[in-house]
Each structure stands twice: as structure tokens, then as C-alpha cells.
Amino acid sequence: MKVVIxxxxxxxxxxxxxxxxxxxxxxxxxxxxxxxxxxIYAAQGFNEFVICLGYKGYIIKEYFANYFLHQSNVTIDLTTNTIETLQSQAEPWKITLVDTGKESMTGGRIKRVAPFIGNEPFLLTYGDGVSNVDVTKLLAHHKESKKMVTVTAVQPTGRFGALNLTEKDAVFSFLEKPKGDGAWINGGFFVCEPEVFNYIDGDATIWEREPMEKIAAEGQMSAYKHDGFWKPMDTLRDKQELESDWNAGKAAWKIW
Known part of the structure; x- marks a missing residue:
């Protein structure tokens, strides 16, 4: 099964x-x-990716075009202009990089990669969020639900510490990062049937608006509740927090 990012x-x-x-x-x-x-996907057996490029997409192309070389030990013979690979740590990934337009919305990007997916289900996620979601269980839930789309539902952590107060304003508990207001939100990590392409009109379509709203209204969307780690990288603060966890060896999304 292919993973669209x-x-x-x-x-x-x-x-x-x-x-x-x-x-x-x-x-x-x-x-x-x-x-x-x-x-995250590869650790669970999904190694084929379709990446929707747009803004400065050439940087992503150049990164993967040179990935094998950068991950390998090599001997370069300048007299014969040859490179011998001695040992490689490159990933066993097959990656299709598709220019989906600089101004395209999320739905438009998904529509543009339809020819590279074919008539089969696919996994879909955003290129700016990490999680320890169990993709195997997500996929099993999707198959059992028999819906067109399954979305991973998450409860984001609140950004501010929560105070629990007595009637006399004494603090009897404090939680640095509470679970927000308890609402479940779209955490990405979708499973989609190929019929979703029929719900997308063109480049200006926002996946999270008309397509998802219509699919849900028709009773064709299921939610897979994930109560583990999930975090998007929306701001510089998010980036710094993720990097701090990674450098400290506390990256909850590192399941490999």
C-alpha cells in the first residue's frame, strides 16, 4: 500500500x-x-511513498536524489571518474516525487497524484506532524468499518498549564500540559479508498473542507481514536520542542 504525503x-x-x-x-x-x-511508516512495513511537492519542491527532489550517496561510504577514483560504494545505510524506499503545483490546495494535490496511486486504497498524511500511531491497527479499523475514509482522531495537548482551584482559590493540582478541552480533532494519518478522488474538483479544493465534509455527511468516514503521542510542527516553538525530545532520546514517535 502506498503512502501519500x-x-x-x-x-x-x-x-x-x-x-x-x-x-x-x-x-x-x-x-x-x-x-x-x-x-514511522517504514518501521511498520510501508516503504512506497508518493510525495506531493509544491513550494520549493526541488529541494526535496535534490535531497532524495543524493540520499544514497550521502548515506554510503564510497571510494572515488578521480583518474577514472568512478565511484565505488563500500557500505550503504540507505533506506529500502521507493519514492515518487510529484510536482502538484505551487498554489494547489491539499485536495488539489491529492487529485494530482491519482495516476500514481491507481485503483487501490492508500495511506495519506501531512508532511509536518509525527506520531506513534499504530498504522497496522489503523488499517485494520478501516477495513472493519468498510468506510471510504478513516481519519486518525487525536486529543492535542493544551499549550498552557492547567490550575485546579478550590472555592477559596487555593491550587490543589497543577498539570503542565493538559489534554486541551477533550475534543477529538483531525490528526491526519488517513486511510482512503480510491473513490475519494471523485470528491475533489481541482487544484483549489481543500481536502479538509468540501471532500471530507461531504464524505462524512454521507456516512462514509470513520475515526480511529489514537490516545498516544501526536504532535504537529506548526510553529518554531513546536519545532524546538520536537528537537529537544529527539536530542534527549525521548522522541515518542521514534518507533524504529
Missing amino acids: LAGGLGTRLSEETALRPKPMVDIGDKPILWHIMK
Whole structure:
């Protein structure tokens, strides 16, 4: 089963990092967050990817075009202009990189990669969020539900510490990162049947609007509740928190 990754947006809320590169290429540790996302899937047996390019997509192309060389020990003979690979740590991935337009919305990007998916179900996610979601269980839930789309539902952590007070304003408990207001939200990590392409009109279509709203209204959407780790990289603060976890060896999404 192929994994489609949306990697073409501008990432304006992370402009400190995205002025020179696309958001999925912002590093967590010494690897782009896109690499981390792909490792999450690969660790669970999904090694074929279709990446939807847009803003500065050539940077993603160049990264993977040179990936094998950068991950290998080589001997370069300048007299014969040959390169001998001695040992490689490259991933066993097959990656299709598709230019889906600089201005296309999420739905438009999905529609544009339809020829590379074929008439089969596919996995879909965003190029800026990591999780320890069990993709095998997600896929099993999707098959059991017999719906057109399954979305992973998550409960995001609140950004501010929560105080529990007595009637006299004494604090009897404090939680640094509470679970928000308890609402379930779209965490990405979808499973889609190929019929979803029929719900997307063109480049201007936003996947999370008309297509998802209509599919849900028709009773063709299921939610897979994930109560484990999930975090998007929306802001510089998010990026710093993810990198801090990675450098400290506490990256909950590192399941490989």
C-alpha cells in the first residue's frame, strides 16, 4: 500500500525556517521531519511513498536524489571518474516525487497524484506532524468499518498549564500540559479508498473542507481514536520542542 504525503505548502507560521526550504525539510535533529514521518511508516512495513511537492519542491527532489550517496561510504577514483560504494545505510524506499503545483490546495494535490496511486486504497498524511500511531491497527479499523475514509482522531495537548482551584482559590493540582478541552480533532494519518478522488474538483479544493465534509455527511468516514503521542510542527516553538525530545532520546514517535 502506498503512502501519500502532502509536502507542498508554504509553512507561513514557521517562516523562520521555511523562507529557504519547504516545511517538510525543516530538521528535527539532523534529519528533515519528512524523513521522520517516512520512518514511522517504514518501521511498520510501508516503504512506497508518493510525495506531493509544491513550494520549493526541488529541494526535496535534490535531497532524495543524493540520499544514497550521502548515506554510503564510497571510494572515488578521480583518474577514472568512478565511484565505488563500500557500505550503504540507505533506506529500502521507493519514492515518487510529484510536482502538484505551487498554489494547489491539499485536495488539489491529492487529485494530482491519482495516476500514481491507481485503483487501490492508500495511506495519506501531512508532511509536518509525527506520531506513534499504530498504522497496522489503523488499517485494520478501516477495513472493519468498510468506510471510504478513516481519519486518525487525536486529543492535542493544551499549550498552557492547567490550575485546579478550590472555592477559596487555593491550587490543589497543577498539570503542565493538559489534554486541551477533550475534543477529538483531525490528526491526519488517513486511510482512503480510491473513490475519494471523485470528491475533489481541482487544484483549489481543500481536502479538509468540501471532500471530507461531504464524505462524512454521507456516512462514509470513520475515526480511529489514537490516545498516544501526536504532535504537529506548526510553529518554531513546536519545532524546538520536537528537537529537544529527539536530542534527549525521548522522541515518542521514534518507533524504529
